[in-house]
Amino acid sequence: VVRPAQILQDLERIVRDTFPRNIVLQVDIPNDVWSLEGDATQIHQILMNLCVNARDAMPQGGMLSLSIRNRLVDEVFAGMNAESKPGPYVVFQVEDMGQGISPEIQERIFEPFFTTKDPGQGTGLGLSTVFSIIRGHSGFFNVYSEPGKGTKFKVYLPALLAEDDVED
Numbered sequence: 388v389v390r391p392a393q394i395l396q397d398l399e400r401i402v403r404d405t406f407p408r409n410i411v412l413q414v415d416i417p418n419d420v421w422s423l424e425g426d427a428t429q430i431h432q433i434l435m436n437l438c439v440n441a442r443d444a445m446p447q448g449g450m451l452s453l454s455i456r457n458r459l460v461d462e463v464f465a466g467m468n469a470e471s472k473p474g475p476y477v478v479f480q481v482e483d484m485g486q487g488i489s490p491e492i493q494e495r496i497f498e499p500f501f502t503t504k505d506p507g508q509g510t511g512l513g514l515s516t517v518f519s520i521i522r523g524h525s526g527f528f529n530v531y532s533e534p535g536k537g538t539k540f541k542v543y544l545p546a547l548l549a550e551d552d553v554e555d
Contacts, residue, residue, distance in 0.1 A: 389427045390422055407448065417457075420456075421547065430479075438453070445483055470526075470527045478543050481542075486537075487533045488538055497517075524545070
């Protein structure tokens, strides 16, 4: 059993201690976040990879926002997202105010060894690893980005909860 709030709190400490001071971190962790079944180290790796990419997208600094939400995915939303099923999910959101990603690049960001970084600056494996871990946890994701306006990743991982935890 994985406690998402604990993972995000750990990540907050790492980001605050290691990222440049011109990256302003905003974290939102509600008290009632559902639990997950999975590998805490791998979930941490998802979020760390997304945070490092966000940092790299803001070389002059900017806002990095991390949050978690409970979400009941209905049939309609599940139908719009490949690999998803209706049910309870924990949604991790990593949002930056960086340079954004063009539509042409967005189509390729999860390909192994694809990178927009200069030689020696990245392997192109970060987001392909994120993709694999999310799929391995029966989750899915959404990416929203516009050049010059930043990027938002939403990672949906199935929640582990008792029947009485779900509110209608």
